[in-house]
Amino acid sequence: MVSSTEGVAIWAVVPAAGAGQRFGAGRPKQYLSLRPGLCILEATLQPLLADPRLHGIAVPLAPDDEYWDGLALSRDRRLHACEGGAERADSVLRGLAHLRSLGAADEDWVLVHDAVRPWLTAGALSRLLDATLESGDAGILALPVVDTVKRVDEAGRIVETVPREQIWLAQTPQMARLGRLEQALSQQLAQGHWPTDEAAALEAAGETVRVVLGERGNIKITHSEDLKGRD
Incomplete structure (x- = not known):
């Protein structure tokens, strides 16, 4: 498929x-069961595999990963496992390098998606792809803040109420040109910075990044409570 x-x-x-140590589940949380016969990582990959526009997906894994090969999905020829790094940015850079070994070029587009964000819908993914390809700028799924936002000091005292009209909560996937993302992440790491998402690195490099309306259900699993009442 091309x-x-x-x-x-x-x-x-x-x-x-990621090892998911804070989750306290005895195994990396991406390999926890979401429902019988389906782990979180498999559910995360499914909507990406379902979109015919994607050429291939790099999946950076821990060097001692002992779960990936046991997934039926791992045998999909569009999935390409590679060794990840200690931090997210390291793993993304290694994933980009692996894509290059498969023929990816600077001007190709690349989506970066959290391994533990398993409820991405086809509609949200299509909105991101369509909007980003149309604009030519990098783009991310995000949601506008609806709650009142407070800034506090070290003692937990409210300092100010922050206007929320231009405040958005970042989600993934995040999409950019491969070469520009690779350069932006490399620059941040060379300066000793560890960006928490790809957009932060792109912003620091002077790239324009647009928000595309995401969905409330597209949450990142961080705590065990995030799995309650979901399937």
Whole structure:
């Protein structure tokens, strides 16, 4: 399967090298069961695999990963496991390098999606792809803040109420040109910075990043409570 826009391919990186130690589940949380026969990582990958525009997906894993090979999904030829790094940005950079070994080029597009964000819908993914390809700028799924936002000091005292009209909560996938994302992440790491998402690195590099309306259900699993009442 080859998917491209005017000869430019679309790829993805799903960094899955995290140990999930804070989750306290005895195994990396991306491998926890979401429902019988389906782990979180498999559910995360499914909507990406279902979009025919994606050419291939790099999945950076921990060097001692002992679960990936046991997943039926791991045998999909569009999935390409590689060794990840200690931090998210390291893993993404290694994933980008692996995509290059598969033929990806600077001007190709790449999506980066959290391994533990399993409720991405086809509609949200399509909105991001369509909007980003149309604008030519990097783009991320995000939601406008609806609650009142407070800034507090070290003692927990409210300092001010922050206007929320221009405040958005970042989600993934986040999408950019491969070469620009690779350069932006490399620059941040060279300066000793560890960006918490790809957009932060792109912003620091002077790239324009647009928000595309996400969905409330597209949450990142952080605590065990996030799995309650979901399937």
